[in-house]
Amino acid sequence: MSFAHPGWLALLLLLPLLGAVAVMTSRMRRRQWTAFVAPRLREALLKRGSSLPRWLAFLFLLAACAALSFALARPRADAGTKLEKTVGRNVMIALDISKSMRVADVKPDRLTQAKIIIYELLDAMPNERIGMIGFAGSPYVYAPLTVDHSAVSEIVDQIDEKWAPLGGSDLASAVHLATETLKKTGQKNNALVILSDGEKHEGDLDAMITEAEQSGVYIVAIGVGTEDGGPVIIPGSPNQQIMDETGRPVISRLHPDVMRKLAEETKGRFTIAGSGLDVPALVNSVVKGLDAFEMDGRERRVSIEFYQWLMLPSILFLIGSIVAGTRWKGIRTAATAIAALMLTAPGAKAGEASGAKEALAGKNYKAAREAYHNLAESTKARETKARYRLGEATAAYRAKDFREARTAYSGSLLSEDPMVDASGHLGMGNSLFQLGWIGLAGESYPQDPASVPDLDKFDDLVKKTLAKMREAEEPEEGDTPGFGPIESLITNWADAVRHFDSALALPPSDQVARRNRDLTMIYLKRLKELLKEEEQQTQQSMPQAQPGDGPPQEGDGKGDPKDGKGGEKGPKDGKGGDGDKDKGGDKGDKDKDKDGKKDKKDGDKGDKGNNPNESPEERAKRILKENADLEKGPLTRGRREFQNPEKDW
Known part of the structure; x- marks a missing residue:
């Protein structure tokens, strides 16, 4: 037998000391009464009671303390070792460690962001057997397939671009090595996760894709970086850039076509890191569709714990100590008072x-x-x-x-508790996002990561709404039919971003709020681009003014013959003279007055943001411009930090 925490046994040394202190205290009290009361008056003044219950309660207390000390030390016996069996799948991770992965077009750089994704994958797939390949000019298996994720995590901590013996980015060789490694496991279906910028790949990539597809390897390609790219920095020299033959800095860019080809031709998935999608959930959805198999896990030592056998005696000793040391005369009164309090306490x-x-x-x-x-x-x-x-x-x-949820979340924002306030802002932002999406797509935004719509589907939904808007007849006043969903969408999502920012400003910062905010901003930016394209197409489709199509010039009938007025080709019936001119002038004055009033009325409307002369695309762009400050970072909580309002409108 052994003890897991033997230090708690030191408490046993205090028990004899407590017993000695109790005996000395009892004798001192007896001497004090002996000196205070005369022997002949003791029987009349002092009513002696038995000291047995008091000493019995003290002994029970010491026994309970001794049992608790042994229980805290956790006595246990060794029962041998046991090999764990787990059910999982094979997942190989291929990490690009070329020099281009040190480009800082994503913060802090591409390689660090790829490592963070690997850490998240290790946490999201605890039962899978995971290995890792690092590749640049040539690939190498740095971590074989194992269920010991801590060992893989240590490799990820240490690996960098200096581990690559050759420069370049031989992506085809990495796919070949991963396929051969997975084929040796004997499993039909396996997964390969590639994290790379896809730049300057070497080798016959098509042949390797065919080999992976025939071997049942599903590739999940994750692009790291941006298409704008950034300069390649020499490691260890942040101010020194790599130059090409012309003396210009070498710019490395993300090549999504290469990564997308790897995923699509092996029936896998492709995404870009930082696009707003949950990458671990995406990878997990692909891995869960593979065939699982039973495999040997960790070998652990089996121990039999005995602390629970000591807990029951310690509890019984404590109860005995309380019962033995209780003066039962006042128990009835105390029990009555407790029962009255329980009956009168509001429990509804x-x-x-x-x-x-x-x-x-x-x-x-x-x-x-x-x-x-x-x-x-x-x-x-x-x-x-x-x-x-x-x-x-x-x-x-x-x-x-979601409408009722929005109203209720608004009431929760009156809380002074930061946790409740942050949850209210997060829920408010989610409800507003869902309301905007329902107005556009007619259904709620899917929660399943595998069913999350991409930007192509979003483009189709916006274009269909804009097409309905173009086909609808424009009324005399107000907005054009079909513009309501677009305006409501922009307003709801702009308010949703503000609520996400308020949730992120409160402790603790919620990563869900950050991801939802980034996803909303991606959709808003894409909506702005689509509205701009729609405006350009509308302008191109409008008829252009041709030479000579200007308004006719007023005259007295003696103008240029080219105008068709004056000269010998004047009116034959006498019309168009002074009488008609005066009549036309009166009518023009009336029209002018009428137009003047209308312009004034329109001007008033324009001040309120409802100008009927403003096209739907221009109005949507104006609303987006008014909310452009959403991209400047988290917003402060405003005046609510001084006094919470009675209602949150």
């Missing part, structure tokens, strides 16, 4: 709150929302009301009633 609120929580956990969202709503309406405490509003909003959001 706790029961209702528990019922609402159970309904939410049981996915009965309608009942949970009504229960939390009734609780919020019945309480006057501001903080408690905000917490109940948060529960009501959570139930409404899960039921996909």
